[in-house]
Amino acid sequence: MEVDSPEQLQRKQSTYLSFDENFEIQKEVYRGQQYSQIYFARLHCMRALLYSLVPNWKSHLPVCTVLGLEEGKECIIVGTLYKHMKLKPCILDEYSKERSVAPLVKPHNFIHQDDYLVLEDESGRVKLGGTVLSPSVYVTGVVIALHGKETSAGAFFVEDVLEAGLPPQIERQLKSREDKYVVFVSGLSIGSSSSNPLLFQLLVDHITGHLGDEEEQGLAAEIVHLVIAGNSVEISRGLLNGQNLASKDQSRLSEPFKELDIQLTQIAASLPLDIMPGSSDPANFSLPQQPLNRCLFPGSATYNTFRSCTNPHCFELDNIRFLGTSGQNIDDLTKYSEAKDKLDFLESTLRWRHLAPTTPNTLGCYPFTDRDPFLIDSCPDVYFVGNQEKYETRLVKGSEGQSVRLICIPRFCETGVAVVVNMRNLECHALTFGMQFSS
């Protein structure tokens, strides 16, 4: 066997900038405020934006508030959508005297053909009619502009819709770049019965260059960053029933973290990594989820390449902007609206310029008073969502030359698939790990 060649492969590097301060809540103080404050902040910012877009859309029509609607007068109104859903679970259903035939166990999707949309601003709300606006496509919390007129029944007949559209994007110089890859993985679910530790070890070995010949190691050396998009551990439900744990159960509780930390230490020793919390991780429930505590990672947190990040997570590598979540926002859209595929949901959130429009209605979020941190001001180059069923990707073009790579990252414990993005051209491919034992 050949002795290792004297020249060592150097891993490529990128400059990293984090934009997570927007999602941090350490400075927030809870003074008993309600969610009306965050809705006001959202409406104000989006309305100002839509007002600036209306002249290019239909400049001849007057813009008015909901209270200022006059019957038969064609105009444009801007407000927050509210979708009345017949099947949406309501806490009062549990207390109603006559139990309906429909079971209290929730279906996967709450859409019903009788759902209707209402537009609301501070002055009032109006029911929306007409066939242009399909309730199944929209969710509560989206701010849009509508062209139409008030009918005699008091509803607003919609003739046309204006969404905010993709936010402005900063031009990136992509042509003179070299191949540099970013790996995305999510849903490791260490500690669950379905996760195979060998698959994750294979991933770690591949990224750190411990697998394969020189050529493959050369490819691994071009990986500059790893992002773990949520659900890295899964704690068995039996341990979380609120009872005091026996000492042997306590060690069972911490085992997934120890295992994860061992793997992350191997990774952090080799390249920068970002770990985001997900719905099954020990972080706060409501969005924005705060970074996982460093004490969970005694080994890997000592490395400066280890970064515990918020969910949603926004960062720049070599001036390429990445934005994404661990999946709760898209999963909630799946429950309350419909689209052809997950990428359509992803694209919708970009067109509505809001990461999670269903917050705080059906998805928990912190009651911010002065801002809505989920508004997307600057179009990312790569927009990802973790913990989805399968790997999907699409390149979306905006009306002003924006170009975004949308990525659905599948759950690694179920699929063994990680996603690799080339920063030179934003092309994307899957990295699949599997174990086949010949009989």
Add this chain to the structure above:
Amino acid sequence: MATPPKNIEGFYKQKKSNTSKSKSSNSTKHAAATSGSNIAQPPALVSHGGSLDLEDDFDEEQQVLRQFDMNMEFGPCIGIPRIDRWERARRLGLNPPKEIESILKRGKVKRQSLFGGRT
């Protein structure tokens, strides 16, 4: 949500011409409420602190602040201290009147909006 009536003053009781401002201590107020006839009295206005809420809040400053609270342009007033709401309005570019800031900074007025703690 119900649209607010055009005449905001209809919400508040009109100023009585011979009402005296109650600056007396708590004990005096209690005595005033319970002494007198046995006829059923309407329940006294008691706020959280247990003290009777008999102040009339009708001077100029309070009126200005109340108008600021009720102004829908600056968003909901419940659950957020007045100064924070003013700050938010300023940051969002809504140009709230500067005199509100000076009244609030002077410190002798209620921190919460007129609904503060009473909804």
